[in-house]
Amino acid sequence: MIFDPPLESAELLRRYQRFMAEVYLPWGEKAVLHCPNTGAMTGCCTLGSQVWFSDSRNPKRKYPLTWEIVEVDGGHLVGVNTHRANALVREGIEDGTVAELQGYDRIRREVRYGEGERRSRIDLLLEREGERCFLEVKSVTLGREDGLGLFPDAVTARGTKHLRELMGVAAAGDRAVLLFCVQHTGIDRVAPADQVDPVYGRTLREAAAAGVEIIAYGAEVSPEAIRLTGRLPVLL
Incomplete structure (x- = not known):
């Protein structure tokens, strides 16, 4: 499964209301991601973690950005979608x-x-x-x-x-x-x-x-x- 367009990276600030995550973008702005994961996401929500997200580029979506990957302890990557x-x-x-x-x-x-x-x-x-x-x-x-x-x-x-x-x-x-x-x-x-x-x-x-x-x-x-x-x- 190839990501096209490529994923973009950000810094995780928090996951909240179960399906939402707030991140800090490299150019200094904050953004809200849709979090497509109903679980507890134990070990995957650490403040400051590097995350990657996809952009649907769909203006009809309230939250067009989707959280896809996070880097966890040990440098391992986890697909959270x-x-x-x-x-x-x-x-x-x-x-x-x-x-x-x-x-x-x-x-x-x-x-x-x-x-x-x-x-x-x-x-x-x-x-x-x-x-x-x-x-x-x-x-x-x-x-x-x-x-x-x-x-x-x-x-x-x-x-x-x-x-x-x-x-x-x-x-x-x-x-x-x-x-x-x-x-x-x-x-x-x-x-x-x-x-x-x-x-x-x-x-x-x-x-x-x-x-x-x-x-x-x-x-x-x-x-x-x-x-x-x-x-x-x-x-x-």
């Missing part, structure tokens, strides 16, 4: 990087699945003759100093619901996959954040035992581009 994760994974499937998900004829986005009135939308549905693969993507940005990545960084009832729906998919005979998209250059393995959301951790292990495939892929992150690189271990 969780909306990029699905596109990154799809790109990784189509270019052959995600080896486990090759051989499908069609990929569809946001297809409804599950039961009940408030059915979810699967991130990606992969199909070939007689076979379907339901793929849920989660973006990992919480990293420890020892290289361990953790998910989630905040309690996620929605994420737990998705796991249970994937368990239903597997029970019905379709393929069900949860892929952790790790947009953090300092992470080399992934585990559930049991101290943050023990319910999610328990449900993740139940899902794995029920036939849901749990995989993780790391990424190269730079102000020029983000792309998936290779599979990372998932520690359950």
Whole structure:
């Protein structure tokens, strides 16, 4: 995923009201960025951090600038725009990087699945003759100093619901996959954040035992581009 136009840099002053961030631009002005991340962003909001943002150049948007990357402790870069994760994974499937998900004829986005009135939308549905693969993507940005990545960084009832729906998919005979998209250059393995959301951790292990495939892929992150690189271990 190449950033075009290129990202611009700034200094982080604060994140506020969850979806907003105030930054200091190199030429001395302040600006407000849209923050497309619903999590706690632990370790990614330190005052004075260098950040990079995209410019939609859309005059109809109230906040046309979007926070994309931050430099965290250790000099690692983190892609904080969780909306990029699905596109990154799809790109990784189509270019052959995600080896486990090759051989499908069609990929569809946001297809409804599950039961009940408030059915979810699967991130990606992969199909070939007689076979379907339901793929849920989660973006990992919480990293420890020892290289361990953790998910989630905040309690996620929605994420737990998705796991249970994937368990239903597997029970019905379709393929069900949860892929952790790790947009953090300092992470080399992934585990559930049991101290943050023990319910999610328990449900993740139940899902794995029920036939849901749990995989993780790391990424190269730079102000020029983000792309998936290779599979990372998932520690359950």
